[in-house]
Structure formats: C-alpha cells, structure tokens
Amino acid sequence: MQKRAVERRLAAAEGFTDPDRELEQYVTPADIAAHLLHVAALRGDLDTTVLDLGTGTGRLALAAALHGPVRVVAVERDLGALRAARANERRVDPPVGVEWLRADATRLPLTSGESLGADGSLTVVANPPFGAQDGNAHADRQFLESVAALAAGRSVVSYTVHNNGSRGFVESFAADANATVTDAFAVTFPLPRQFDHQTDASREIQTQVFRIEW
Secondary structure: OOHHHHHHHHOOOOOOOOOOOOOOOOOOOHHHHHHHHHHHHHOOOOOOEEEEEOOOOOHHHHHHHOOOOOEEEEEEOOHHHHHHHHHHHHHHOOOOOEEEEEOOOOOOOOOOOOOOOOOOOEEEEEOOOOOOOOOOOOHHHHHHHHHHHHOOOOOEEEEEEEEOOOHHHHHHHHHHOOOEEEEEEEEEEEEEOOOOOOOOOEEEEEEEEEEEEO
16 A cells, blocks of 8 residues: 555544553654555565554554555553554554554563464564653663564564664664664654643654664
8 A cells, every 4th residue: 555545544543542651652643654664565574464562552553454464463551542543443444454462562472472473574563662751761672672582583574763863772782682773764753742741732853763674
C-alpha cells in the first residue's frame, strides 16, 4: 500500500483517552508511522512477522498490518491503551489482523521464541519512552535489550525511535550485541499538550529512527 494511503487510513485511529505521564504515552503521528513502515517495506522487511513493542494505541502495528505482512503481534502493558488499539484496528480495518498481547515490552514472555517461531525472521518496530520522566531513565535501552534477546537464534531487523543525539549510544549498544546500525534518519515529532507539566500548547522535538540488523 502506498504511503499516503497508509497515512489516510491511520488518521482514523484515535489517541490515548487518559495518557500516563510515567509511561510517556504520546501518540505516534499517522505520517510518522506511515513513513517508518514505508521505509521498512522498501527494504523488504515486512515480508515476515512484525512485532510492535510498546504499541500504545497501535499505529505502528496497524501501519505494518496495512502492508500485508505474514503476521503482526503488538505488545502493550497498559490495558486502556490496548483497548484503544483494538478499537483502532476496527477503524483502520487492515488486511492482516493484529494479535494484541498485554505484556511488558521490557520483560517479554516471547524471548524463548516459541510464540514467534525461533528459527524464522522477525522485524521489530518500537517508539519507546525516551526516559524523560523521573524513575524512567534509560527506558529506550530496555527496549533494545528486549530486541537483543529476541535476536538469539533468529534473524531480526529493528526500527526504533530515539531522542535526538542518541546515535552514539545506539551504535555502541548494537556493536556490543554484534549488531549493526544500517540506516538512520531524522523525524520531527510533534508533542501536543496533554500533561500538567507542559507549558506550551504544543511543541516539536527532534528524534532519530535507527534500523538495526541483529
């Protein structure tokens, strides 16, 4: 499916009804989700199982499902977010259904490989918390650790979103895990005001997306 068509379909997906500040729950914009999965499709990374870690309201998972991969599994710890994601699936109506799993993306029950096929390939997508809140430091590192665990015994490609300036950290983490950062591109991420600590009606932050071969 063309990127513009994916973006239009994702625009029907709604956001968080009661976002959790500690979980840094911000909706991935439709255009960013569509672009990220468009890049993955161009690289041939969607002809397999796609796993969305920390799916929130489901936009990355649904963007993947619109491309018709073999399978889409989406993991989210927050029950309210999962309910919104399931409702969004009905709105978006992708050709491939999403398997919604309530679990902590940093403590996956899938690392044994049984649920995803230990010998098959896997593409992981994630827009994790950046660790901006107190007590949530290095949250994005924990997501990369989950991907590294999933890569044991199978071929994995991941696309993860990180705060601007994270390239050195991501490349160092990948190197330590015998993985390689193959692509990196900048994304401007809009943050609407949804928590009391925010003073602006909206602002933009610069982020980076990294493709890693594990």
